[in-house]
Amino acid sequence: MPRPQQPVRRSALAGLTPQQILARYPPGRCEPLRVLEVLIELYNTQHTALEKTVSFKTRQERAQFLRRFFRDLKAKAGFSTAPDPRSLRQKHVQAMIKVWQHEGLAPATIQTYLSFLRGLAQWIGKPGLVRSPAFYGMAQVDFQRHENAQYDHSWLAQGVLASAIIEQVRAFDGYVGASLGLILAFGLRRKESVLCRPYAHVQEHETLGPCLRVTGKGGRVRWIPVDSAERHQALRLARQMVVHADAPLGDPAHDLRHNLRRFDYVLKKFGVTHAGLGVTAHGLRHQVLIEHYTALTGVAPPVRTDEAVVDKTVDRAARRTVAELAGHARPRASGAYLGGMHSRKQRS
Structure with a gap:
């Protein structure tokens, strides 16, 4: 040794x-x-x-x-x-x-x-x-690595009903279920959801109003508006699990490493793997970002369809917004969720 x-x-x-x-x-x-x-x-x-x-x-x-x-x-x-x-x-x-x-x-x-x-x-x-x-x-x-997603990783694309699985998980382990709820509502990473403080991290942003303050990779901070019933509900359920207003979502009896291992164990138990249901927790993040792009542009991203025609300026702006929501510094990182630009002829 x-x-x-x-x-x-x-x-x-x-x-x-x-x-x-x-x-x-x-x-x-x-x-x-x-x-x-x-x-x-x-x-x-x-x-x-x-x-x-x-x-x-x-x-x-x-x-x-x-x-x-x-x-x-x-x-x-x-x-x-x-x-x-x-x-x-x-x-x-x-x-x-x-x-x-x-x-x-x-x-x-x-x-x-x-x-x-x-x-x-x-x-x-x-x-x-x-x-x-x-x-x-x-x-x-x-x-060679494909920077752009080659297929739709979302649960929706694989025919998996996220709400039903999350309810089952929540009944077995409230902490993991609440983490999945935050991922589906806010597009968080696994670790971000476990570290989320559902009381303390909801803060008033000077221009966006009430937001979830998320610190991601490299210490980058992003503000996600709490602007929908789904996001309010996810926070409400997460708050039920914490012991005090400044507590993170993970089980307080264990450290972060243990809570992340527990997260993976519970998902595997419920078949949330590539080999099981064909999806992972990260696929919920893909789903949120794909739907956000669709809401911004009015069309599905290339990873879902090759038929759409979207203005290049609109596409670039949407990708930049999606990257910001995901917590990436580079706009092109959105391609990992959305795919490359539409291959069909675009309006310039």
């Missing part, structure tokens, strides 16, 4: 630049995994391509992968020792890709791993080190 790495002592590093900190760990004279911990401490909050911080989930997954990557260079890829991270070379990347392919990892997983390695390459001043998947012999059809 690998020896746990010592955390960086921040008090001893105060006022030093990253370069000065790393200079305290000369290559070849310090354990590679200890140097890696220093790099993670210094840079892991940074986004690979944008001037912003990344979510806690991304930081955790990237750090765990990098630690495993350097251990596996010795354990699986045949290197006698793990290199100092600052000495990472193309041969190390290529060797591990062969290992991943031999292990049968999905191309999308390898693509994610390469993205994590690009981040490390930037940290060590080698931004061009990690190449495209094609450079490593991966066919484009294997690794």
Whole structure:
């Protein structure tokens, strides 16, 4: 079992630049995994391509992968020792890709791993080190990702009556049922619904009126108007589950991690999986965003029909609004729910 790495002592590093900190760990004279911990401490909050911080989930997954990557260079890829991270070379990347392919990892997983390695390459001043998947012999059809939804993920499209399932879940577990209700009413993510404080997070917005204040990925805050009977009802049911006005929706007897696991367990129990009913909780979020686009434009989005004709300006504005409702910084992220622009001829 690998020896746990010592955390960086921040008090001893105060006022030093990253370069000065790393200079305290000369290559070849310090354990590679200890140097890696220093790099993670210094840079892991940074986004690979944008001037912003990344979510806690991304930081955790990237750090765990990098630690495993350097251990596996010795354990699986045949290197006698793990290199100092600052000495990472193309041969190390290529060797591990062969290992991943031999292990049968999905191309999308390898693509994610390469993205994590690009981040490390930037940290060590080698931004061009990690190449495209094609450079490593991966066919484009294997690794390409579809940014736009290829089919309608909503419960409605799969013929699943959301209200009936949510009532069944609520009778079994009120917390999970209330979370599903919030997802269906507000288009929240799973974690956002569990963390929602149904009293404290309903606040008066200066222009929108009463809103649910939601803090999403990357700390982005969005305001969702409480402007329908469905949204009022979802909040009312959620409020019945909390023990005091500042409490989050999850079971107070457990922490967030346990409540998220419980959420997944309950949904699986009621068949809310791809293998079961053919839907997931995230499909409720798709449903809300698709219906919002339809209300804004008067037509169904491309993921539901290829027949509609919609003005490009109207389409772009609607997509921007949908992205904001979903809590995404980029308008094009709406394509993950709506599909690409209508393929039929559009009015310009």
